[in-house]
Amino acid sequence: MIRIIALTPMGRDLGEKLQVKWPDAALEYKPKPFADTVRKSFQQGDSLIFICATGIVMRTLAPVLQDKYQDPPVLVLDEEGTFVIPLLSGHEGGANDWGAQVANYLNAQLVMTTAKPYLNPVFTLGMGCERNCPLEYLEELMLSALAEKGLTPSDIHSLNSIDIKADETNLINLANKYGWPFLTYSAEQLRTIEALLSTKSEYIFKTVGVYGVAESAALYGAQSETLSQSELHLNKIKNTKATVAIARSFPEL
Template sequence: MTDSRKPRRPITLISLTDPGRALVEKLLTFMPEAEHLDRPQPFQDTIRERFRSGHRLILLCAAGIVVRTLGSALSDKYNDPPVLVIDEHGRFVVPLLSGHEGGANEWARQVAERIGAQPVITGAQRYTRPLLVAGMGCNRGCPLDTLLALLDHTLSSHGLQRSDIHALASIELKQDEAGLHELATTLEVPIMFYPPAVLNEYSEMLSRKSEIVFRETGCYGVAEAAALAHADRLVKHDFHPELIIPKQKNADATLAVARIYQNT
């Protein structure tokens, strides 16, 4: 399997106040790989260095501070990394630079949703649509009816329907499961299977890591990790897919749904 994803730019979070630092702690729960700089000195040189090195930036401060700091470091909207500004109380998320081409607009929407803020998109709007991937796990020989029952119940309880699902995904161990292939045929969507090594790339994004599942499959979770892995490969973006429905289960199957945004 060829991985067509481009390398993600690193993320740097910058706080200048105590409330801002507290909000960064919340941000780090869903972007644990990010670097956090609290009141860095010398401020302008440090921020410009990260920006010129290609870091995606989230600054918890006034927008004017960011404009004055990065003005001399700007190149163009096709190469500059995305920059978000969030007020220290976490009410608004503003994509300040590289909104369309750099993905800052979609990134702002994702961050705002996670912290309960309002995204403030000031540029001309493209239509963006979410692509949803259902990750599935199941016991050996699980029939189609059982898979459909779990899927329909989960989707309806979250205000979704079958037609909202763009693709299915699971672990390679299940690639010979007739029920999963029948489910893909019923939904008229593709299904992809990933090895444990790929699924483990998303272990820190899981709602829960299971040692039992790891012993049985070689990864810490099938449904959630498979949904994230395939969503990550649907479009080329600098930011992560989101797990919008954590693992649901019945007696014989598990299901999770991940989302990524597609520009159209």
């Protein structure tokens, strides 16, 4: 759930403009009681856009902050829509990417304060599947993953998997359909990034030699493209026949 919180009439007008782009977002103008309302939304995991001073946001949210892996993304905008600041959960929560989308929509300046400068990331897909998995299972899962992160097929650099899937017909067909390279890697290569996995499956390890095909392949593919550290953008999701994950890396300056 996206909540837009505005404290001035100009801020409310800007919030209404944002609702044109994100029609499911809830706009709250001067919510009362302010602190309790905002903290409740934050604690229930709502993605928040504040149109007000940054100091107000920090003082209000300080008592309920946990860490970058659990806190939802928070953006702060000035009432004129000139600047967009990803304030909390920039990388892990997606505030940096979301902030870029908002800034692009408003023709505003994205103000990044995280350690890594905002560059155009390379996104890669990793997939694993049952042998002879039907194309529709792969495609539906892939599109669901992209939609969850606000991406489109044109944002994806490559489709990646383990080398025992190099001849998997419908992984090849999926890549061809969307114009992606289909790249595969050995278990030995994929094990080099196992520390970055969100979960580890002993069953998968005993079966194919890595703790997770989708996440490992996505991470290795992203790292190989930019020669810089990759990170999971979407942890593995699955249906009854396949798994998919999204990774990203940033080109070195």
